[in-house]
Amino acid sequence: xxxxxxQAQFFDGRANEEIKKCAKAFYNMxxxxxxxxxxxxxxxxLDAIGRLMTFKSDANMSRExxxxxxxxxxxxxxxxxxxxxxxxxxxxxxTGLKMPYEQIPVCPKKCVLFRKDYKDAxxxxxxxxx
Numbered sequence: 001x002x003x004x005x006x007q008a009q010f011f012d013g014r015a016n017e018e019i020k021k022c023a024k025a026f027y028n029m030x031x032x033x034x035x036x037x038x039x040x041x042x043x044x045x046l047d048a049i050g051r052l053m054t055f056k057s058d059a060n061m062s063r064e065x066x067x068x069x070x071x072x073x074x075x076x077x078x079x080x081x082x083x084x085x086x087x088x089x090x091x092x093x094x095t096g097l098k099m100p101y102e103q104i105p106v107c108p109k110k111c112v113l114f115r116k117d118y119k120d121a122x123x124x125x126x127x128x129x130x
Contacts, residue, residue, distance in 0.1 A: 032093065038081040045082050049090050056087075057103070063087050 032046040052073075056066045067086045074083050084090045105114040114121055 035082060037083060038078045040078060046093075048083060049093060053090060053094070 029046070032049075033044050035045045037043045037045055037048045052066075052070070055061075061069070070084065070086060070090075074081060074085065077083060084093065106112065107114070112118055112121075
């Protein structure tokens with residue numbers, strides 16, 4: 001019984017404070033998933049951020065362009081909206097939820113991701129031998 005108690009209190013050697021930090025991030029995620037973007041919509045804040053970050057990635061937007069886009073969208077929403085104002089705030093919310101954002105370069109023909117074995121490869125029009 002003592003071993004079970006110790007495992008429950010110090011799961012995998014983590015301190016009690018680390019467990020509280022993980023629980024806080026989980027409850028933060030739940031609140032983002034339940035909080036509507038504004039009073040006249042059913043779209044939650046987490047869903048809106050996820051969709052916009054996907055759009056940024058698919059369109060290969062720069063940080064500056066994404067920030068301008070968020071400003072324009074925010075100005076079109078009601079004043080009580082909870083859309084983040086810039087990329088930093090979006091990344092901060094996602095990182096707190098253990099959803100880090102990482103940009104991975106891809107070749108122009110979209111045939112190779114430059115990561116792992118190919119992270120130091122030269123990006124050219126011809127793909128490396130696989």
